[in-house]
Amino acid sequence: MAQVTYIEPDGATRTLTLAAGTSVMRGAMDAGVEGIEAQCGGNCACATCHCYVQDPWLDKLPPPSDDEALMLTNVAAERRPNSRLSCQLIVEPGLDGLTVRFPDRQS
Amino acid sequence: MDFQAPIVVVGAGQAGVQVADSLRQEGYSGELLLIGNESHPPYQRPPLSKKWLLEPGAFSALSLRGAEALQRRRIELKLDSEVTAIDRAASRLRFSNGEQLAYSKLALTTGALARALALPGASLGQVLSLRSIADSGAISAALRRCAAEDRPVVVIGGGFIGLEVAASARKLGAAVTVLEGLPRLMSRVTAPIVSEAFERVHRAHGVELVFGAQVTQLRGSAGCIESVCTADGREYAAGCVVVGIGVVPDDRLAAAAGLACDRGILVDDCARTSDASIVAAGDCTARRLADGRLLRLESVQNAVEQAKSAAAALLGRERPFRAAPWFWSDQYDIKLQMVGLSHGYDQVVTRGDVQKPAFSAFYSRLDA
Numbered sequence: 212m213a214q215v216t217y218i219e220p221d222g223a224t225r226t227l228t229l230a231a232g233t234s235v236m237r238g239a240m241d242a243g244v245e246g247i248e249a250q251c252g253g254n255c256a257c258a259t260c261h262c263y264v265q266d267p268w269l270d271k272l273p274p275p276s277d278d279e280a281l282m283l284t285n286v287a288a289e290r291r292p293n294s295r296l297s298c299q300l301i302v303e304p305g306l307d308g309l310t311v312r313f314p315d316r317q318s
Numbered sequence: 319m320d321f322q323a324p325i326v327v328v329g330a331g332q333a334g335v336q337v338a339d340s341l342r343q344e345g346y347s348g349e350l351l352l353i354g355n356e357s358h359p360p361y362q363r364p365p366l367s368k369k370w371l372l373e374p375g376a377f378s379a380l381s382l383r384g385a386e387a388l389q390r391r392r393i394e395l396k397l398d399s400e401v402t403a404i405d406r407a408a409s410r411l412r413f414s415n416g417e418q419l420a421y422s423k424l425a426l427t428t429g430a431l432a433r434a435l436a437l438p439g440a441s442l443g444q445v446l447s448l449r450s451i452a453d454s455g456a457i458s459a460a461l462r463r464c465a466a467e468d469r470p471v472v473v474i475g476g477g478f479i480g481l482e483v484a485a486s487a488r489k490l491g492a493a494v495t496v497l498e499g500l501p502r503l504m505s506r507v508t509a510p511i512v513s514e515a516f517e518r519v520h521r522a523h524g525v526e527l528v529f530g531a532q533v534t535q536l537r538g539s540a541g542c543i544e545s546v547c548t549a550d551g552r553e554y555a556a557g558c559v560v561v562g563i564g565v566v567p568d569d570r571l572a573a574a575a576g577l578a579c580d581r582g583i584l585v586d587d588c589a590r591t592s593d594a595s596i597v598a599a600g601d602c603t604a605r606r607l608a609d610g611r612l613l614r615l616e617s618v619q620n621a622v623e624q625a626k627s628a629a630a631a632l633l634g635r636e637r638p639f640r641a642a643p644w645f646w647s648d649q650y651d652i653k654l655q656m657v658g659l660s661h662g663y664d665q666v667v668t669r670g671d672v673q674k675p676a677f678s679a680f681y682s683r684l685d686a
Contacts, residue, residue, distance in 0.1 A: 241378075243387025245343075250618050252362040252380075256646040256655065257619070278653070318623070318641070 213302050218265070218312035220246040229302045235311060236260040236298035246313025253298040255279055259318050260297040261286040262311040269293050271309075272300060288314030322348055323420040324394075325632060326411060328401050328571065329427035330354030331363070332618055333600025335382050336625030337425045337632075342391045344633050348422070352388075353396045353411075358451060359385070360395075364618060366454035367479050368648045371486040374458050380451065404575035406593060423595050423632045426572055426583060427625065430565035430601035430616060435474065439536030442543045444558040448479055449565075457483065460558035465492040469557025472496075472546050474533055476503040478647045480562030481520065485649040488523045495554055496520070497531035497546065507645070507656065508679075509666045515675040516649065523650060528554075565616055567602045580604050582614050587638040589628035597631050599624035605639075617645050 251257035476498030532549035567582035582604030600621035630637035663681035670677030
């Protein structure tokens with residue numbers, strides 16, 4: 212289990228407790244967090260679950276796979292150094308406190 | 319204060335869920351009903367022909383929106399409900415159980431049906447097609463059984479669904495034959511050079527590919543499939559048959575209610591139908607383009623983007639959908655991603671290694 216905090220595009224925050232193994236995208240979709248579309252449902256095929264990983268979490272995450280790195284070139288909002296696809300971020304106890312922000316557009 | 323009937327969305331798939339979501343995001347605060355004819359809450363279909371066949375998992379992995387998400391957006395879900403008619407004059411829906419429901423505005427997101435094989439023997443047992451989570455479970459079980467009993471799987475149709483099923487069958491250890499009527503794979507959506515790359519991949523994985531195959535009948539015994547016959551006199555033994563020959567937009571409700579349809583509910587690029595109170599989105603639609611052509615797209619992106627247009631239209635706003643379409647397919651460890659429509663190209667340029675295959679294909683038309 213780990214707590215993940217989501218910052219919605221308008222700045223509102225929601226903190227969810229997610230089971231280890233759950234993706235950050237899945238947690239957001241199940242709870243109706245605003246600012247995410249996840250059109251492909253977690254297949255790393257659409258870049259509509261784009262998030263900005265907030266400090267200090269970026270370096271604690273495994274780096275993007277080749278597939279994710281490629282899809283990150285297609286995000287609709289500005290791509291930043293802390294851009295990740297939330298479907299590829301898998302919750303584990305070491306990520307307790309992880310905070311991500313969703314951009315104002317996904318497509 | 320006047321009673322305001324709810325906005326009703328008929329069809330709880332990708333498009334239906336998005337219409338409901340977008341109505342809330344656009345500020346609609348009235349009653350909102352999402353009606354589904356299956357017993358499951360809204361779920362994603364793309365994995366059903368891919369990883370779900372290999373490993374049917376917990377339903378929650380397919381869920382499109384959790385109960386909490388629906389509750390938060392005040393979307394009332396009505397499942398196991400079959401709408402049988404739209405009474406446009408009275409703005410009411412009729413259900414198979416005799417119930418009736420008034421609507422203020424209506425969104426039709428009824429999806430598509432798997433095209434049926436209109437041939438003798440098509441209703442034999444273990445002749446399967448894929449649309450729902452139940453279909454996927456049945457196909458997954460059939461593939462495993464064929465692998466265990468050492469009986470071949472015959473796939474009719476060399477498009478996305480057929481090839482994804484073929485790849486899954488090989489991964490599960492079953493022998494697979496794909497019967498395709500045209501001279502190459504995925505001919506509706508890719509250039510020959512892409513088809514050829516996928517032919518090599520499937521053959522390297524041990525799939526038998528048969529082109530120009532005109533299936534004439536399916537034979538069985540004791541009500542169960544035994545073989546598939548083609549016009550050239552060949553007969554392919556089959557422990558199960560998976561039919562992947564495309565889909566038919568489900569415009570039955572709309573057509574019966576007198577809405578303009580042409581193999582799909584006719585909509586403009588704002589998802590408006592011929593009735594000002596009714597919008598439609600997703601696989602059930604045929605969209606009229608500026609040049610008059612009709613475009614039928616079966617994809618998640620089309621469902622989502624049309625649904626956003628539809629929600630806006632219900633609230634009297636124009637939000638035309640004109641983004642470039644994209645699609646993807648997973649076969650073995652290869653991901654095929656496409657953006658834009660490739661019809662009418664006169665040149666294909668590739669970059670990368672076509673043999674590997676790890677390459678990009680660019681379609682161009684010089685006179686455009």
